[in-house]
Amino acid sequence: MKHSGPDACDAWQLLVQFFFAQRAHLPLLAAELELSPAQCHVLHLIEPGRPIPMGRLAETLACDASNVTGLVDRLESRGLVCRRPSAADRRVKALALTPKGARLRALLLDRMTVPPVTLGRLSVQEQRRLVQILARLLE
Amino acid sequence: MKHSGPDACDAWQLLVQFFFAQRAHLPLLAAELELSPAQCHVLHLIEPGRPIPMGRLAETLACDASNVTGLVDRLESRGLVCRRPSAADRRVKALALTPKGARLRALLLDRMTVPPVTLGRLSVQEQRRLVQILARLLE
DNA sequence: CTCAATAGTTGATGATGTCAACTATTGATT
DNA sequence: AATCAATAGTTGACATCATCAACTATTGAG
Numbered sequence: 426m427k428h429s430g431p432d433a434c435d436a437w438q439l440l441v442q443f444f445f446a447q448r449a450h451l452p453l454l455a456a457e458l459e460l461s462p463a464q465c466h467v468l469h470l471i472e473p474g475r476p477i478p479m480g481r482l483a484e485t486l487a488c489d490a491s492n493v494t495g496l497v498d499r500l501e502s503r504g505l506v507c508r509r510p511s512a513a514d515r516r517v518k519a520l521a522l523t524p525k526g527a528r529l530r531a532l533l534l535d536r537m538t539v540p541p542v543t544l545g546r547l548s549v550q551e552q553r554r555l556v557q558i559l560a561r562l563l564e
Numbered sequence: 565m566k567h568s569g570p571d572a573c574d575a576w577q578l579l580v581q582f583f584f585a586q587r588a589h590l591p592l593l594a595a596e597l598e599l600s601p602a603q604c605h606v607l608h609l610i611e612p613g614r615p616i617p618m619g620r621l622a623e624t625l626a627c628d629a630s631n632v633t634g635l636v637d638r639l640e641s642r643g644l645v646c647r648r649p650s651a652a653d654r655r656v657k658a659l660a661l662t663p664k665g666a667r668l669r670a671l672l673l674d675r676m677t678v679p680p681v682t683l684g685r686l687s688v689q690e691q692r693r694l695v696q697i698l699a700r701l702l703e
Numbered sequence: 704c705t706c707a708a709t710a711g712t713t714g715a716t717g718a719t720g721t722c723a724a725c726t727a728t729t730g731a732t733t
Numbered sequence: 734a735a736t737c738a739a740t741a742g743t744t745g746a747c748a749t750c751a752t753c754a755a756c757t758a759t760t761g762a763g
Contacts, residue, residue: 432691433683439698440582441676445608446702447583449626452720461720463750469584480710487588492751494712499749516710516759540576543701552571555697558690559578562682563585591751600751602719619741631720633743638718655728655741709760719750729740 454536458529465533467496468505473527476509476519505529593675597668604672606635607644612666615648615658644668 451462460468463486470485471477479497483490497520500506505526511517522530547555590601599607602625609624610616618636622629636659639645644665650656661669686694 430688430691432688432695433686434677436686436691436694436698437680437683438677439695439702440586442702443579443698444583444586445605447580448587448605449624453626461749466584466587478710483711485588487592488750489752490711491713491753495750514710514760518711537580538573538577540572543703544572544576546700547572547575547697549569549571551697552569552575554693555575556571556578558686558694558697559575559582561685563578563581564682600718617741622742627719628721629742630722630744634719653729653741657742705763707760707762710758711756712758713754713756715753715755717750717752719748721748722746723744724746725742725744727741727743729738731736731738733734733736 457536458533460529460533463496464500465537467493467500468522468526468530468533471506471520471522471526471530473522473530476521478511478517478519479508480517482520500526596675597672599668599672602635603639604676606632606639607661607665607669607672610645610659610661610665610669612661612669615660617650617656617658618647619656621659639665 451465455462455465458465466486467482470482479493480490482497483493486493497506497508501508504523506520507523508518509521511519544552590604594601594604597604605625606621609621618632619629621636622632625632636645636647640647643662645659646662647657648660650658683691
């Protein structure tokens with residue numbers, strides 16, 4: 426018994442293709458801000474004013490906790506994030522953006538969300554449809 | 565003169581979000597096949613029966629040529645790809661999949677293109693629309 | 704109070720990625 | 734034909750990414 430029809434497979438295949446295409450762009454974009462792709466991902470996940478425990482970060486990144494330690498070490502040494510011991514549980518350390526980190530994050534999101542020219546080939550109606558569909562995909 | 569309207573920006577933002585969500589899945593999926601994310605990308609780019617020069621690979625991956633050397637060294641030592649000197653230009657080496665490599669690649673694509681459950685939430689009509697839109701985005 | 708479980712760090716190791724320097728080959732200019 | 738800059742790929746040095754195992758500190762259940 427098949428869960429997804431041929432159209433779902435086609436769509437997914439295209440999304441995977443899109444994913445690999447983007448994967449190649451990220452290092453260049455990151456380098457311009459003197460970040461690595463992994464650091465971009467971390468910065469992307471720490472929302473301003475919403476500190477996040479390191480453990481949750483490891484979970485979202487699907488990587489080992491010790492990897493997060495190193496990643497954060499480097500970001501912290503550049504003054505982009507800071508570790509704050511949690512009041513509720515003294516084992517956990519919450520990561521917060523410094524003002525400098527928040528500015529860099531904003532710049533990063535800004536650069537990343539400049540749509541490529543190909544998006545301009547779609548009509549406004551198609552763009553809206555795409556938004557609707559993707560929103561349901563990600564919810 | 566405006567290049568992209570607000571809808572294009574929204575759409576792109578969602579695609580970026582999708583990208584980061586997928587990025588976290590890849591290492592797990594790759595590990596099941598005893599591959600790294602980078603190796604998945606390489607394998608994805610070498611189509612069976614269509615050898616590709618190492619330089620082109622570096623270009624597509626947007627990374628240094630020396631990086632490709634190491635990447636290919638490891639894949640070759642596992643018998644997944646082989647370097648073939650080009651007849652036309654003895655400087656270039658074309659990468660081809662071995663039968664074993666082709667099988668692993670097929671397995672990889674198979675696993676990657678299993679649509680996530682969220683795609684099933686879309687109607688078939690929406691799926692078709694998504695396919696149409698993405699196809700134009702990637703062409 | 705004890706003790707297993709959890710959050711994070713450390714150290715060892717391998718993979719990824721860059722850069723600079725190198726070899727071999729190519730192709731254009733003289 | 735001889736030269737020489739440009740190109741394809743490799744090598745070595747080095748930083749980063751990522752895993753694992755072992756460790757410390759803290760928590761929470763019994």
